[in-house]
Amino acid sequence: MSTSAMWNGISVKAGATFAATNAIVSMAEVSVSATGTDSATPATVSLSDVALSGASTCLSLQGPVRGYFRGSVRDCESGIKAEQSFDAIGVDWGDNKGPDPDGGGRPSLVGDHVSVYPWVGAPSIAAPETPGVYVHPPTDECADYLFIGVRGSGEMPTFGNMGDFVETIREEFTADVATYRPGTKVRAKGIEYPANPVPIGDYWPLLADYVPGAWQGAVELLATIEKEQERCAGTGEQIVISGYSQGAWAVHASLTYADLSPRIDMTRIAAVGLLADPQRLPHGLETQLGSALPSTTGILNIGHIGGAVYGFSDWLAGATDPAVRQWQLDSNAPISSMLYMNSIPESIRKVTASYCNRHDPVCGFGDNPSDISVHSYSVQSRQDLGRWMARTAEHLQQPLTNVIGVAGGGWGHALALRADGTVWGFGRSEIYGGEDYGPFPRPIVGLSDIKAVAAGGSVGYALKNDGTVWAWGSNDVGQLGNGRVEYEYGNVPSKIPGLSDVVAVAAGHASAYALKSDGTVWAWGDNTSGQLGEGSLTSRSTPTRALALANVKAIAGGSARNGYALLHDGTVWSWGDNEFGQLGDGTTAWRSVPSEVPGLSDVTSISAGYWTAYAVKADGTAWGYGANTHGQMGLGFATQDRVLLPVQIPELSNVQSMAAGQFSAYALLSDGTGRAWGEASWGQLGDGVPRVSWSWPVAVSGLSDLVAISGRPDSAYALRADGTLWSWGRNSGGQLGDGTYDLRRLPVRVGG
Missing domain, CATH: 2.130.10.30 (Regulator of chromosome condensation 1/beta-lactamase-inhibitor protein II)
Structure with a gap:
């Protein structure tokens, strides 16, 4: 540990540790450089109240480097250059706009995993006192479902803060859920938050508004879920959540945190639909939720927001104690490091689907949409996303029981006949003119008194x-x-x-x-x-x-x-x-x-x-x-x-x-x-x-205790005497009816 010192340059090798407080490092090609070999032999740099200036690169970090930097950067072409994650929160960049991406007058930042927000002079936000706005109908009376919507970047707060896209999803959800249970009551709330436009091109000047606004959406959604679950406890009300673009990002953040909160019951979240989800994976991994490829169009996407220069705070990855996290949320305390929203929590992954519009830059398509799949979970449009949410939610309310017959069809679909004479379908969406059965069984409207x-x-x-x-x-x-x-x-x-x-x-x-x-x-x-x-x-x-x-x-x-x-x-x-x-x-x-x-x-x-x-x-x-x-x-x-x-x-x-x-x-x-x-x-x-x-x-x-067996073409079905239906084999169209698109080598219960 060194204090109150001045150097012309510092180099830290793999396995070494350097710590300094109240120091100045200047007048060198690189003010401070550190190089780690691997996770077992990283370099460690801990800088508090350290001023870096007058160099080509103020802070250069190669390979794994642990520690943090608190201080200021001045007169450096590259303020910080890093290959892996590093904590640089609270740095004074000489401007309340933070680092400059092009070196145009203030130090820049080079690296995909450096946490810098909030920096000195960056605005802060506060959690809302009264989250959400009631819409459709304007009442707080508990219902069968509460639909919570989070609009996207730059959308006007129409439809009670839903925005146009999420409102379409809500409409389809409400209409389709009635095919299961006529008279089902759905109330809705749109999250009120800035939803600032995505910064484009020289986006740094807009950063100070965009990041806090996105955080506010996540905080407000989390507070809404907690408040509404407490208020409607014991009524049986289920929550469904949908977010568009920046709103989808807010959903990721809130749910990942909520999974760790003892004050939120994740089992009461019946479906999650993400439109233009910024967390999508490249083509071939479309049934998983993860990070999209960075856009090459200069438009800010999750590749920059979540894992790159801003660092949304480490309120998901840093503090492992839920009590600490709750204090951080309640007090709006600045939290170190960065936010990684790599997935929807396992507790609700099965009831989550995402959809990306073709050519939507937030999904990283750029000019080559073939690089990233345009659908997952067989969801083809925002209308289908709303229907999928309805069928998923209603499946949880009405599991498939009392089955007396089954028929497997070609092209990834199947039919089940229940003792009450109703017919239920599951599988691919292409079969019936885009009317997606989906991976959960759903009733075929217009059929009754059926015997085969x-x-x-x-x-x-x-x-x-x-x-x-x-x-x-x-x-x-x-x-x-x-x-x-x-x-x-x-x-x-x-x-x-x-x-x-x-x-x-x-x-x-x-x-x-x-x-x-x-x-x-x-x-x-x-x-x-x-x-x-x-x-x-x-x-x-x-x-x-x-x-x-x-x-x-x-x-x-x-x-x-x-x-x-x-x-x-x-x-x-x-x-x-x-x-x-x-x-x-x-x-x-x-x-x-x-x-x-x-x-x-x-x-x-x-x-x-x-x-x-x-x-x-x-x-x-x-x-x-x-x-x-x-x-x-x-x-x-x-x-x-x-x-x-x-x-x-x-x-x-x-x-x-x-x-x-x-x-x-x-x-x-x-x-x-x-x-x-x-x-x-x-x-x-x-x-x-x-x-x-x-x-x-x-x-x-x-x-x-099997009473019937059916197979075609690459899947099989077996009916037990207790009226439960089981399936195994190929599942690319959701034809196994277990809520996934995963191949199954062992039998799973249909609708289980």
Whole structure:
């Protein structure tokens, strides 16, 4: 420790420590330089009331350097140059505007992780006494939901301080939440704070206004959450929060702090939606929340704000004692170091989604938007973000229970049927004209009194108790059966005309089948391989009777343009594409008219996948035919890529029913357990083992008391006797319904 001294230059090596108080360092190329090697051997510099001046660089820090600098910089081209984090709060830069980015008259700052705010002369802020402003409706009466909105940089305080963008999210949230529970009450509050414009170009002169304003938004939001939770405790009111741009940054800050506060209940935060979130990650990591790449346009973004020159204070990373943090917040005390908002807290990550507008500079897109993904969690717009928040929040209020049926569809979506006759969907947003199901189950509006469901590649079907069939989704080849062929999606379920007395429904990829009570089969949609079974290759937009079929007991649709029927006499009939022998007739020739599969009798159930078909006999044995490219025939060491005639699957007995994915297969045994085999690269086997494929049946892990099993195309579903639904496998579209987009090699509860 040196005090009251003067030097012409100081150099501190790795592992060394230099401390000075009330000192002057000047007239050298570098006033003070320090070089650390790694985290184990840093340099340490602790400077208090030290004046640095008259050098090319006043303070040069290379590698890891610990310590701090308190003092002044004058007449230096570079005031501070640092490669890693360093505390330089409270420095006198010779101007209340702080450091100069271009060296235009006052010392500059070079480095991405130096904390400098507040400096000498920087303005301070105070926490608001009465946070928030009530809007929609203007009352403080507790409701089912409190929607808190934080507007973005430069937005006018319209809509009760919501701003235009967040107001759109609120509108969609309020409207969509009513699809779950009509009469649900939503009140809203907009956070009142400066929301100063983002500094552009020579942004340093605006820094003194921007940073304190952003901090004020975070503090006010935090105070609002705490106050409203205390006031409405015991009412069941849940909070949903949305922020746009700078407002999203404030949300990050507040929630990270709130996670550590004993005065805030994070379980009462039901959904968080971030629009133009400044904390986004580069393309490929879009389902995580983190820091966006710094913008190259000269526009200030989070790469500068949070982790670079300003340092929002260390009220998140510095003091680990919640009591200390609360004192810092309550007293508005200046807090050392910087703010790192690297993520939303784990406690609410599952209920958080972010969306960035294409070309929005705050997200760091610049002129190359392909560098950063424009969506995450399948949220495509601010309207969708509001809907996602509603579905997430309402899922927490109404978990999926009492399930009696399930259907996995192509392109990452699935349907669940509940005992009350309602249908719930989850998965990709592209399926139904942008009406995002999302990763949580949501009810399909307009459907009731349903007894069975089926799902195709981009279409859904529901069979009512009155024998009518309802359809929604894609209609480019007549899949909706309404007599039209159109490239627009049918978002609302509609009744298929002329179809009645139906007892079962099944779906292929772009074709569908209905079994009537008189034992006849009717089909519509794509017919390019004769999969409608009506003797031609002409696609049909209205139901047409399949030829040569009568006395049918059950039906199944294959993903590769096939149809199958089980007759009451125990025989199986097939038609359509036959490239891999999936018709089971010993050939690879397609057929547009159904014919009997040889060698199969006494069959009790059938199922079909992609180029594959399966049958269960009354004696509990399982049989398969078609493609074996991924071991989906379950034949062990057998290497043939196709099986043209039905073969018994070894190592399987006491089978009740079967299901098929794209290149995998599943069996439900009489003891209520499941078996799986075939492709496994997406975790489709549900046994927790990472592998590409497996040709022997393995047990699906952790599931018992199963009553149904379903799979297609790279995911699988199992229904337990207690009415809970479980899923595993690929989840890129949210088709597992567990609130994430994460691959699952082990079963997870849908809506769990």
